[in-house]
Amino acid sequence: MYFIIKIHIMALSVFLLSSCALKPTEASVAYGDFPQTIALKGTTVPVDxxxxxxxxxxxxxGDKVAVMDLHSTDHFCHLFHYPDFRYLASLGKRGEAPGEVLSSENIRWNGEFLWLLDTGKSEINRYGVSLSGDSLSRQEAVKIDEEVLRTLDFVQYDDSTFIIPDYSGDSRFCLINRKGHLLRRVGTIPTGNTDALQNARPALAQAWRSFIDYNPRNGVLAAVTQLGEVLEVYNLKDSTHVVRIGPHGEPEFKVAEGYGIPTGIMGFxxxxxxxxxxxxxFHGRSFKEIMQNAQKGIQVDGGQYIYVFSLHGEPLCKYVLDHYIYGISVNESEGIIYATDVNQDDPIMKYKMK
Incomplete structure (x- = not known):
C-alpha cells in the first residue's frame, strides 16, 4: 500500500515540476470574448x-448540501438536506478549544466525508456521518506543517495527498500527506513579471492568490486568480498544462513593506x-470602481458572471447573472447551478443552465 501511494505522489510531483517549469511565454494562451453569452435569471432557495x-x-x-459561512460567529458550516434544503445541523463551531475552528476558507466533499479547512489553526478537519444519519461529526484533524505558510485553499488528490497553493513564492503548490507533513513544493508562478519573481516572491504569491479545484475522474486541476484574469489547467493524467490569460491580464499589484497591494481588478x-x-x-470590477461605489453608498459584493471553459481551458460560454455571487455548485446532469449571494437576506440562488 505504501509503495502504491509513493508512486502516486512521485507521478504527481514529476508532472507538476515539469509542467510548471515552462516559461510563461511558452505555456500562456490569451483569450478574448466567449463564443456565447447567455443571461440567466435565478430563483431564491428558501433556507433559514x-x-x-x-x-x-x-x-x-448526494442528498446533502453544505454551506460555509466565511464570517460566522457561531458555526462555519451548515448542513441541509437536498433537494429541499431542509436544515439538518451545523458543524465547525467557532473557537480556540480543541475540536473547534478558528477561521475557515473552504469545504469539500469526498464521498460521504466533508473536509473543512481551518486556516487559523492550519488544520484540515474531516467530518463523517453520525449514527443518526442527519448530521456530521469530526473524525480526523490533519495538522499542516508550520513551514507551510498560511493555507487558504486545498484539494484532495487522493486518499493520502492534499494539494494546496504555496504562498511563500518559491513554488506554485505544496504537496501535503495525510499526516500534514510537507512532501515537497512544486512548480513556479506562471508570471511574466520576472522582476517580482526574482525580488518580491512573497508579494507576488499574495497577488497570485488562486482558488483551485480538482476532479479525480478526469484528472483536471484548475486554478483561477483572485486578482486579474488567469486560469491554469493541469491535466494530471495526460501531463498537459496550459495558462489562459483573459483581457484583464495578470494580477496587478504594488509592493509595500513586503506585501502585495492589489491595484487592478477583482478577478475570480x-x-x-x-x-x-x-x-x-468572475467579478471583473476594478478596485477604483469598488471604492467609488462605496463612497456613493453602493455596497455590492461578488461577481455577476460565470465563465465556462473546456477541460483544456478554451472559453465556451459566459453566463451573465441577475445577482452578484461568490460560490457555486454545478450539477451538469440536472443543468443546475446553485450560488451564494452575500448581498441579500436570502443568500442561496438557483440557476437553470440554458
Missing amino acids: TALFRYPFRIRVQ SDVQVTDKAIYAV
Whole structure:
C-alpha cells in the first residue's frame, strides 16, 4: 500500500515540476470574448437565513448540501438536506478549544466525508456521518506543517495527498500527506513579471492568490486568480498544462513593506471542475470602481458572471447573472447551478443552465 501511494505522489510531483517549469511565454494562451453569452435569471432557495453572515461556499453531494459561512460567529458550516434544503445541523463551531475552528476558507466533499479547512489553526478537519444519519461529526484533524505558510485553499488528490497553493513564492503548490507533513513544493508562478519573481516572491504569491479545484475522474486541476484574469489547467493524467490569460491580464499589484497591494481588478472567486467543463465565478470590477461605489453608498459584493471553459481551458460560454455571487455548485446532469449571494437576506440562488 505504501509503495502504491509513493508512486502516486512521485507521478504527481514529476508532472507538476515539469509542467510548471515552462516559461510563461511558452505555456500562456490569451483569450478574448466567449463564443456565447447567455443571461440567466435565478430563483431564491428558501433556507433559514438566520444561520448566515457571509455564505462563501456551497457544496452539494448526494442528498446533502453544505454551506460555509466565511464570517460566522457561531458555526462555519451548515448542513441541509437536498433537494429541499431542509436544515439538518451545523458543524465547525467557532473557537480556540480543541475540536473547534478558528477561521475557515473552504469545504469539500469526498464521498460521504466533508473536509473543512481551518486556516487559523492550519488544520484540515474531516467530518463523517453520525449514527443518526442527519448530521456530521469530526473524525480526523490533519495538522499542516508550520513551514507551510498560511493555507487558504486545498484539494484532495487522493486518499493520502492534499494539494494546496504555496504562498511563500518559491513554488506554485505544496504537496501535503495525510499526516500534514510537507512532501515537497512544486512548480513556479506562471508570471511574466520576472522582476517580482526574482525580488518580491512573497508579494507576488499574495497577488497570485488562486482558488483551485480538482476532479479525480478526469484528472483536471484548475486554478483561477483572485486578482486579474488567469486560469491554469493541469491535466494530471495526460501531463498537459496550459495558462489562459483573459483581457484583464495578470494580477496587478504594488509592493509595500513586503506585501502585495492589489491595484487592478477583482478577478475570480470560485472554480469547479466538472466531468465536462470548468466553471468559474468572475467579478471583473476594478478596485477604483469598488471604492467609488462605496463612497456613493453602493455596497455590492461578488461577481455577476460565470465563465465556462473546456477541460483544456478554451472559453465556451459566459453566463451573465441577475445577482452578484461568490460560490457555486454545478450539477451538469440536472443543468443546475446553485450560488451564494452575500448581498441579500436570502443568500442561496438557483440557476437553470440554458
